[in-house]
Amino acid sequence: MFKKKVFSFPFLVSFFLLVFFSSCFAQGANVPExxxxxxxxxxxxxxxxxxxxxxxxxxxxxxxxxxxxxxxxxxxxxxxxxxxxxxxxxxxxxxxxxxxxxxxxxxxxxxxxxxxxxxxxxxxRKAQTVTTDDDVNIERQNMVTVARGVRGEPNLKKIALEKDVRVDINPSRASRDEEQLKALASKEKITITCDGPLEINYEKNIATFNNNVKVERADSLIYSDKMEVFFVASKGADKSRQPQVNSIDKIIASGNVKIVRGSNTSYSEEAVYTTLDSKITLTGRPKLIIYSAEDFKNASIGN
Known part of the structure; x- marks a missing residue:
């Protein structure tokens, strides 16, 4: 004959508690900690x-x-x-x-x-870099830059904007009232676009535009493969403050350069524009198609 086993109440309680907690642990193993x-x-x-x-x-x-x-x-x-x-x-x-x-x-x-x-x-933080592949908008004094993707320092002094770059350089607000700004806006505003990248180094006061570069000014258009824009550094300025970025010293365009002024067009391998005298110097087998003698004052041919 079989003997009937009798389990004590404490044993049953311990058994069910063990089963309960084992079940909870098994379910919790699949839940993110x-x-x-x-x-x-x-x-x-x-x-x-x-x-x-x-x-x-x-x-x-x-x-x-x-x-x-x-x-x-x-x-x-x-x-x-x-x-x-x-x-x-x-x-x-x-x-x-x-x-x-x-x-x-x-x-x-x-x-x-x-x-x-x-x-x-x-x-x-350790590498002192900020990066994104999203659209970015950067405002610095009188310059507004939009692009897709950026790599650079958190202080934004050295940055590389990756794609679809557009830069609008507006007239400086220094010592100008609103009426003067409105009058100068259409005349002095400069818009530069490129496929990218755009590399900006404010410590060296230079911006380098790459691939399919286009500069729009009120009186002219400039096209090139590459363009370097040099800014004028403010003398005696606080190093933590940046110069007004529309204080352009010169622009060097290189590679398949094309300049359009009204009905006149010029071609060269390189063009240097200096703001002090508003003069454009063409080098590298330049070809000029000029219909107005007045435009000869603003262009010279190098070797």
Whole structure:
């Protein structure tokens, strides 16, 4: 005969608790780990002599493994010459490598007056770079630049705009009232477009446009494969402040250069335009098709 087994009540309770927690653990294994949720998040870095170099903060932060997901993100870089501020609606901070991915209403501003806006941006604090493949808009004093994709320094002094570049250089506001600006807008405004990239170095006061470059001025059009624009540096100016970028010293266009002035057209391998005397010098087997003798005053032929 079989003996009837009787289980005690404590044993049954322990058994069902074991089954319950084992089931919970098995189900939780397929759910992404969420370490904790916090209402605010802040992190700071300090350099020599305890001076703050940078900080990062956000609200409603969710910490998932190595990623801190934040809302209302604000980051700051504190430099010797100027400070940089980055803001966005949302952002992810990677605790492992210190990189930050910002998205939605991303804005970068510098204490020298530059401003970049875009939909998303990757900020590598250690490498001191900001990058994006999205459309960007950059405003610096009297120059507005739009393009697709950017790589550069957070202070925006050295940047490369990747594709579909358009730059509008407007008359300087210095010592001019609104009426003067309106009168000069159509005359002095310069628009430069290119397929990209556009490389800008404000420390050396030079911008290099590449591929299918076009310059539009009130009285002329200039086409070329490449174009270098040199700006005039302000004498005795604070290094943290940038020169007025429509203070152009000269423009060097190279490669399949074509200049159109009214009904007159010229071709060359290189053209140098100097703003001091408003003179264009053509070199490299230039060919001129000129219908007005008046235009000879504004052009000279080199070797």
């Amino acid at each position: 969420s370490d904790q949720q916090i209402s605010e998040f802040s992190l700071s870095g300090y350099g020599e002599k305890g001076k703050k170099d940078w900080d990062l903060s956000g609200k409603s932060a969710d910490i998932v493994r190595e990623i801190v997901k934040m809302k209302e993100v604000e980051g700051n870089l504190y430099g010797q010459e100027e400070d940089i501020k980055l803001t966005a609606d949302q952002g992810d901070f990677n605790k492992a490598d210190g990189k930050v991915h910002l998205r939605d209403n991303v804005v970068v501003t510098t204490s020298s007056g530059a401003k970049l806006t875009t939909d998303s941006l990757d900020w590598d």
